[in-house]
Amino acid sequence: MLQNVKFTNDVVQALSIILGALQPSSVLVLVDDNTRLHVLPHLKQAIGDATVICIPAGEQYKSLETVTKVWNEMIAAGATRQSVMVNLGGGTVTDLGGFVASTFKRGIRFINIPTTILGAVDAGVGGKTGIDFSGFKNEIGVFRNAESVIISSCFFNTLPIEEIKSGFAEMLKHGMLNSHDEFSRLIGTDLVKNDWINSLDIIENSVKTKQSIVTADPMEQGLRRALNLGHTVGHALESLSLKRGKPVTHGHAVACGLVTEAVLSHMTLKFPSEDLHLLATFVRDHYGAINITCKDYPSLLQFMHHDKKSRSGEINCTLLRQCGDFVIDNVVSDNEMQTALDIYRDLMGI
Amino acid sequence: MLQNVKFTNDVVQALSIILGALQPSSVLVLVDDNTRLHVLPHLKQAIGDATVICIPAGEQYKSLETVTKVWNEMIAAGATRQSVMVNLGGGTVTDLGGFVASTFKRGIRFINIPTTILGAVDAGVGGKTGIDFSGFKNEIGVFRNAESVIISSCFFNTLPIEEIKSGFAEMLKHGMLNSHDEFSRLIGTDLVKNDWINSLDIIENSVKTKQSIVTADPMEQGLRRALNLGHTVGHALESLSLKRGKPVTHGHAVACGLVTEAVLSHMTLKFPSEDLHLLATFVRDHYGAINITCKDYPSLLQFMHHDKKSRSGEINCTLLRQCGDFVIDNVVSDNEMQTALDIYRDLMGI
Missing domain, CATH: 1.20.1090.10 (Dehydroquinate synthase-like - alpha domain)
Incomplete structure (x- = not known):
């Protein structure tokens, strides 16, 4: 199944259109300390009064402990099966957020918006979700596609080299x-x-190479x-x-x-x-x-x-x-x- | 997708045939205190030297804590993506075991052998897996079909009323x-x-009613x-x-x-x-x-x-x-x- 991936530097418009079509009962946005500060403010127009759930930045937090915390915050926010989760961050956020969404009430829909190059060309597409467990990377997880992935290069100029x-x-x-x-x-x-603003096309080529392989062997x-x-x-x-x-x-x-x-x-x-x-x-x-x-x-x-x-x-x-x-x-x-x-x-x- | 369900009172033969066809790298059998004592010994011929993982009996153990324990035992047993898990028990065992298997290394194959009527006509078929969380029943889980389900009424005469x-x-x-x-x-x-030994047909009718609905809407x-x-x-x-x-x-x-x-x-x-x-x-x-x-x-x-x-x-x-x-x-x-x-x-x- 080819995943729905939108390549654009107008993330607000893309997200608004996607959320409009999905008609969720509520929207949850998963961010980490970095994307909460630097990216979230720019998307306010698209996400409105969504519930924001923040996890600490860093792969060491891609853990069952963090998952438990996020599940609890979703319950506290009254999330239902018709809710949609927006994962806004690098690979840790999209991997963990995808797993959390895939297992909450046996699976709610989620959208990935990778904010790092690694997240865009690797973790954000392809349906692999997961967390590290007992010292092993990605030991626990499921295969499940995001409802949509928005790939943008507009976040990359400010990334550390x-x-x-x-x-x-x-x-x-x-x-x-x-x-x-x-x-x-x-x-x-x-x-x-x-x-990077002008390099969306090489990002797109890269993602499409991955997609063509993943689609043939999900x-x-x-x-x-x-x-x-x-x-x-x-x-x-x-x-x-x-x-x-x-x-x-x-x-x-x-x-x-x-x-x-x-x-x-x-x-x-x-x-x-x-x-x-x-x-x-x-x-x-x-x-x-x-x-x-x-x-x-x-x-x-x-x-x-x-x-x-x-x-x-x-x-x-x-x-x-x-x-x-x-x-x-x-x-x-x-x-x-x-x-x-x-x-x-x-x-x-x- | 119609799930592969075998109705039989010869469970040993059915399980031997299914495991023979799946060619797993190893077999893990999930039991609870009851089925370990009363059912497992009868299946020795089919499961050989499989790793047995035992959880306490009772819905209160259908928890993330138990899941964590089972994941760790699977890692300790060297389970791989080609391993197969056999869930031998009532709804708690098949629900939890299905979830554990579906999330271990992003999903390994599993077989359900329900040993209670509730497990047979409800939990064991239909692809719902899950655990209770934060006071809510089946709050965390995924939809994933067992590779096969063996439905037998031979366990039911000894069940408590x-x-x-x-x-x-x-x-x-x-x-x-x-x-x-x-x-x-x-x-x-x-x-x-x-x-109940002579009632496999009403069990079968019941399962088939469920299946006809589930198949139309997995x-x-x-x-x-x-x-x-x-x-x-x-x-x-x-x-x-x-x-x-x-x-x-x-x-x-x-x-x-x-x-x-x-x-x-x-x-x-x-x-x-x-x-x-x-x-x-x-x-x-x-x-x-x-x-x-x-x-x-x-x-x-x-x-x-x-x-x-x-x-x-x-x-x-x-x-x-x-x-x-x-x-x-x-x-x-x-x-x-x-x-x-x-x-x-x-x-x-x-």
Whole structure:
């Protein structure tokens, strides 16, 4: 089922039209501390006297405790099955808000308005909702589509540069899955100077790449694993950094994961050397390396063997023949991975 | 989507065949203290070395706390997305187990084996899962069908009579929704002496009445509200009894709810007086009245206005022109409801 996604920088008008059509008995708006201050005031005209529910900002609050608090506030606000929830925020707000709405009275309708690039191109569309539980990311959740998603780039110019980079890594991934043209266009972007108001089209292309994959495989039975490109190595780098007490952003880890998996793609599927070098240069210049030595390899391999997407403990990667031509479910040996990590270090100058 | 329901008194064979077809990575069996002792041992041949997760028996444990405990036990058992959960018990086990399975890693497959009449004819089929929350019944949950449901009457002869009565109230509801013949057959049943092993056919009729309605409206957008017959008043009586610290069974509340809503049906849709009196006599003789006085009306009305099925706070009932001819979405005024409650008290001799 293709999700209803509206691309626009006139969010007030889009939201007014959508809410008008849904005719909810009441509207609940879920925000975090940041979006309550910086985004909510601009949407007053569309949401009127909706009940605003605020959660603390930060992934550490994507928890059952927060969910319980939000359910209770919904009850206190007299929400019914005909109520509509508007999730206004980054991935934490849309993931948690989608789960809360999907389980309240066995499911009420919800609208996602992602306010970060990562939220727009990744979490906000695709029907994955969830929370972290017992130390595992997204361990509890359901698949359920938002009634509508409003994608706008008007929130992005004021994002911290680290947040922009984090989201852009997922765009880079989508670009590589989509086509060589899209890949070239993205690595021509200057992340520091880019004017996002005028970049709604590249956001739209990115979301549509994700949608076309998700629509073909909503429950993650197969094809959807394409979206794991860069993430087998990326998750391992993210976990290693966390273990060292020097956490990196998800996007930074994914960017370095994309480089390493492009190396693997080159080694096993003849992914063009030229594109590999273009990618590595872009990532080195915009993100910098995540520093690893060969002493870190055993830890990294262990994380990869225990990845959620792994089946029977093998290292599983999505790889590319070239941009736009991906192959899911490649089993990678420990030796191949170590070689790829060696080359990643060379390419990144560490 | 018609749910896969198997009617049989050979549960071991049915379960073996279903599990064989699903090829799960592991099997988790959810039981309560009762079914662990009395039912689980008989199914050993079908479930082998499955992980058994036991929750305390009783609706008061249909809570988020229990859900959290079960999620943690699933993680400890190494459950994956390819695992299958078997819910073996009454409505509490199948409701809670269905919710737990539907939300674990965004949903794993589950099989329901209801061991009570109420579980068989009501909770076990139809895709409603959920838990009680913050004092409200089934406030949190999702719609999701079990992969298969095995309906057997072989567990029912050893049920306590109160439990039999509780389930029979839902059968009575289905009979009234289905036809006058079915209604007549049911009120001719002697609940104390009935041999349930030989009654799989009336269980099957009851389940099929429910299924035909649910299949036409899986998400409760309209027609499915027919199944709410007796429940607007029933839920209010149940909540009131709970509040008083003298809880009654769900079926007892529904039986009294059916009488009150048959009164309303007579008042507004000319439901035959004769059937109303037959029903009231059956309920009075087999269940007895739930005692209320006019001092309880404000509480009862408040519960009804806050019922999950209510839209914009109105009292909403499914009513009958006659058995087999129902009308959903009747808005009932406070005055009409008070009159109906007066007549309920008369009919029940309180």
